[in-house]
Amino acid sequence: MAAPQSRTFLARLPLPERNFVADALRTETAGGILLLVAALAALVMANTPLSDFYQDVRDFEFGPEALHLHLSVGSWATDGLLTIFFFVAGIELKRELVSGELRDPRAAALPVVAAACGMVVPAVFYAVVNLGGGGSLAGWAVPTATDIAFALAVLAVLGTSLPAALRAFLLTLAVVDDLFAILIIAVFFTTTIDFVALGLSVVGLALFWFLHRRGVRGWYVYVPLALVVWALMHASGVHATVAGVAMGLMLRCTVREGEERSPAERIEHLVRPLSAGLAVPLFALFAAGVVVSGEAIGDVFTTPEPLGVVLGLVLGKTVGVFGGSWLAARFTKAELNKDLAWADVLAVAALAGIGFTVALLIGELAFPDDPVLTDEVKAAVLVGSLIAAIVAGVLLKLRDRVYRRLFEEEERDEDQDGIPDIYELDNPEYHLRMAAILEEKAAEHRRLAEQAADGSTNRDGPA
Template sequence: MAPSAGSGLFTRGDWPEARRVAGLLRQETVGGALLLIASVAALVWANSPWRHAYTDLTSAHLGPHFLHLDLTVAQWSADGLLAVFFFLAGLELKHEFVHGTLREPAKAAVPVVAACCGVAVPALLYAGWQLLDDGRPVGWAIPTATDIAFALAVLAVIGTHLPSAMRSFLLTLAVVDDLIAITIIAFFYTDSVSLVWLVAAIVPLGVFGWLLRRGVRHWAILLPLAVVTWLCVLNSGVHATIAGVLLGMLIPVNARAGERSPFGERVDHRVRPLSAGFCVPVFAFCSAGVTVVGGGFREAIADPVAIGIIIGLVLGKAVGVFSGTFLVARFTRARLDDDLDWSDVAGLSLLAGIGFTVSLLIGELAFGAGSGLDDHVKLGVLLGSLVSALLATVVLRRRNATYRRIHEFESRDDDGDGVPDCYEQPAGATSAP
């Protein structure tokens, strides 16, 4: 097939980056499955005759009283464990800027515009719904986040033949989405800021970055500096997860002379199993346990807050991501890769409506953990994510046969060099089965 005019949307990229993304997505898919198990376990326990034990567990205090470390189990999961999750988000963002899609402005425009529209439209729909109900648009940022682990877990169930370029796009979209969510948390969900603690955080953070630039790679030196940075940010009034992002973006993603692999790659290899296998599932377990027995479901589902979240996730995310991608294709030289169809983009846009980890975190920051509205937020996030997943399944299952045919063609390695033949074609060429 002749090369396409203009630059392609969702093109396959180069082989090393595609291989890295494939490995990363496999880990995220396993993490999504664990996230689902933890969430279901929390829901079952919170609606069982022993639900008071669940509340007692998540509200139990752990840690010393000094430096505000006397936190509940739920607070430790949100402020402590999620900092590890956001550390990896910062590291992935750094990699995208250096090696990934975001290093080229023309290619970066697609996921960036899609992510921005995927944040703006749900926020507007949520705020509009609250104002129509004579309420205040508190919590407008709740339906703006995409949970990459859950989204990829759903993809694993739908089928394993989604084109690698679309998987990469979904990953980049989620990374940009996380960056926007982090900015929102820092600017809109910080009540008061202690400049003394913020200035104090700059010292260990600066030493951390300076040592990395000097080639220091010892965990015994770097980890204490990271913990001190997190502690200072925690006491500053800014959400502690911001420390994780800043630390992650300081990790080098290029290999130095004499290194077999970049330090960032080795860090990701060690930390991601901890994040996906423990940190995020524990947060989900502590946050997803909403009690709906005894009339709680009817009350929650009638709350404008829950309805607004569902509308934002299901309709807002789908319209925002799809329209953002369409606008890039309409007003630039970019076009869809010849192997793909706009129904693929529609399915991907629906998947973006699966919001969980960051949505629940923003809900707690907006309405207060353990409050009545917090329970309604949880139910809205769960139902909105479920409906988005089901709609995405309907759309993408229909395309699964096409994905399988494309996958079989692209996996051919006629010369036996270990690199699929499609990655050895001249730059700009596209092909179809």
């Protein structure tokens, strides 16, 4: 039996994949900055004389009671706005499965194993701390998720130009994380189910799929249908964000004759800015407002539940993602990109410990009857994410010179045709264009040298 063919881990991305990742991460980075601003605003309001106003707004309820939608502003942000976030996550997952890193099972093994280990190991850290300290195991899922927007915001603040392969690896980790997170929410945080409402929601999803497959277009068809599906899912007792993921997975990611872009790509291009720029920051505004004091910070490191969250994010994520990557590479015979080192994987693993949005959501779901413990767990998410960001920042800065060199090589476009030169090295036409450009530059240098020589002769010659 032939030995498995060696592959490259964190290899250079194909050009279409590289362009998609660049566009997606550009939007997520801008959204991440807004997310940081929203989180800071929430902390300021919760810890100043504005705290009463903040709590009144967050707890204000509105909506039709008959439809089970008489919710607080905070709940609307959690159950409503985050559905948009998970809708985009569903599209990302579908695209990864159809044309991205997850389409090839052998290639998908690395990021999937890394992401899975990056969720299991933090849960183990949390469980060990709480079993030993007499805490509750209900929050085991809190430190399992990675927040891609927050992580990219940290990269933007640090000014670190990660190579496309590392950014794509981080994005794929986050996509798989989101899938596992929504499964965790659906399976472990659904207590009672209204099967009638759930069945009607499934019927609505089937209608959504049928209309999409038949080529029906128009937001005026899908937006009302999506709202009905979401409301029925919410009424069923299953977390409403599941509806968002389901609809995202139903979108077609392949391009048909006469189309420039697939429906999934077109819709994602429209919805991603809404998710990154509005939905997630508003969720953070109403979820991150916890009281921060010396006593509260002390509780984070002395109470087993929040301590388990911090250790899960900082140590569990790092050990899980790095260890999973190394094991997957070892057993799939994948060789690390020669331009990178395992220290780079360690830095990305530490960056994956930034678990803001989904971690806050699961924290709210894990302790619904204990608001004090919920706030402590939220504070732990903030503290753990901050520590992970600092650790990752230090590791990334140590390799910043390497990253900048690789980034500049990826972006260089000497012939200015819109395609980075590194993707054209095997193209004969590229070498002809480069030879022409070099010849033109050489001719310009000769002309300038001749002009300089003539000027020198005229100055030194007889009057």
